[in-house]
Amino acid sequence: MPPVGWMNDPNGFVYYNGEYHLFYQFYPYDSKWGPMHWGHSKTKDFIHWEELPTALAPDETYDKDGCFSGSAIEKDGKLYLMYTGHVVENGKVTQTQCVAVSEDGVHFTKHKANPVIGKNEIGEYGLIQDFRDPKVIEKDGIYYSVVASKTADERGLILLYKSSDLIDWTFYSVLLEGKPEQGIMWECPDLFYLDGKDVLIMSPIQMTPQGIEYHNTSSTAVFIGEMDWEKGTLKVDNIHEIDYGLDFYAPQTLTDDQGRRIMVAWMQMWGRTLPTDELRHGWAGSMTLPRELGIKENKLYQKPVSEIYNFIEIKETNTDFTIQDEVLEFESHVTKNQYYKLKVDTHENKNFSLLLLGTENAGLVVSYNKDTQLLTLSRDNYGYKITGDEKEHLTQRQVGIKEAVFELEIFMDKSAIEVFVNNEKTMTFTFYGEANESNLKIYSEGLLKVLSLESGSVEV
Structure with missing residues (x-):
């Protein structure tokens, strides 16, 4: 969470000098969205974060109305930030890509060449008023930046730029162009290679719902396929939603010294009311737990970052028991950072539910229906x-x-x-209830075989 004020998109998520740095969209003066700054934290274990000085503030003509989202990369021992300068003049928006550089990873100087990607570089390929969120990568000694834009008829567009030094950029290609049902704008693109596949993650605005997917105003989607680097285009084999919750947006990834691809996202959603602002708590927004990624059978797999298990203390373990047409309450140790791990066999089950907080009719509930094969997370x-x-x-x-x-x-x-299903799919929700603590209750219709149930806490 931010120390104070407003937080949204993760920015500049990077492994640098033995530590993980996370920048983020930040407005320090209110718990509402305002002219964007870049907040900054770092960690060695993903649990304990050190707050650092604000990295960027909107103080130049090319970013006077906001230093919007972007990314970070190391070059020659220096840390480079690439971000979007946001300007509004006479009701017209201009968005360009800018660079700031640091010798120590803490204090940044905006480059004199800014903006480094502007009107000349976007040309006729996108719209300058919707041209943002650069994610910079390096491949074979060349730097590439994927930047989000949109077409004139409001379809998502990802543009690819090329540079040898992170300062002089040229247009390279239209990486991918969206269909009408895939949203009116694609935000926060991230392109990487993982487990033999090229992967593009992004955050589409107003994507048309498909079955159980894309029901939020703004969604997150993964496009898995193969890059043609000669043409600068992505051939897509599979598309699916990244997270099936209500509060997950603008994910960004890094690769660390262990070769892990780790993702973090804003744990919130545009267009939603924010109780912490309405109740004058002075802050709004938070980040998800970092997640380690993998690709299997053209699908994105997510599991909690491994470091978190160093801080989980199991208080109670139950194995090999059954629940049949009854309610079972566990008088487990309840903490402010609760952890459950449950493995079930539903062969003879009709449906079951886990009441985590509140009551069955007004609670935080995870439920499963065997007929539909759907797991539901509800804060109703x-x-x-x-x-x-x-x-x-x-x-x-x-x-x-x-x-x-x-x-x-x-x-x-x-x-x-945050719910992880088989270390593959995830569901992320926020909720703002009373400080009442309640024991876990499991409801079952039919026979539910519980192979194991662990209850504990994340000790920070």
Whole structure:
């Protein structure tokens, strides 16, 4: 969470000089969105974060109305930030790409050549008023930057730029162009190679719902395929939603010294009311737990970053028991950073649910229906009401599980929950309830075989 004020997109997520740095969209003067700064934190273990001085502030003619999202990369021992300068004049928006450089990873100087990608470089390929979120990568000694834009008829567009020094950039290609049902704008692109596949993640605005996917006003999607670097285009084999929750946006990844691809995202959603602002708590927004990524069978797999297990203390373990047409309450140790790991066999089950907080009719509930093979996470009627821009008031989301035997891993604190399903799919929610602590209750219709249940806490 930010020390104060407003937080949104993760920016400049990078491994630098033996530490993980996370920059983020930051407005320090209110718990509402305002002229964007870049906040800055670093960590060695993803649990304990050190807050650093604000890295960027909107103080130049080319970024006077905001230093919007971007990325970071190391070159010759220096840390380079690439970000979007946002300017509004006479009601017209101009967005250009800019660079700031640091010798120590803390104090940054904006480059005199800014903006380094502007009107000349975008040309006729995109719209200068919607041209943002550069993610810079290096391949074979050449730097590339993927930048989000849109077409004149409001379809998503990812542009690719090329440079030898991070300062002089030329247009290289239209990497990918969206279909009408894939949203009116693609934000926060990130391109990387993982497990034999080229992967593009992005955050589409107003993507058309498809089955259980893309029901939020703004979504996140992964495009998996193969890059043609000669043409600078991505041939897409599979597309699916990244997270099946209500509060997950603008994910960004890094590669560390262990070769892991790690992702973090803003744990919030545009168009939603924010109780911490409405209740004058002085802050708004937070980040997800970092997640290690993999690709299997053209699908994105996500699991909690391994470091977190160094801080999990298991308080209670139960194995090989059954629940049949009854409610079982576990008088487990309840903490402010709750952890559950549950493995179940649903072959003889009709449906079951886990009541985590509140009551069955007004609570935080995870439930599974064997007939539909859908897992549902709901905050219906629980706590402070959260509304959004969606046509229907969303209080729950669903994810499909085809396996009869599956594992759920749940991380929950006082205002957020992240559910990992079989170390593949995820569901991320915020909630703002009373400080009432309750024991875990499991409801089952039919026979539920619980192979294992661990309850504990993340000790920070």
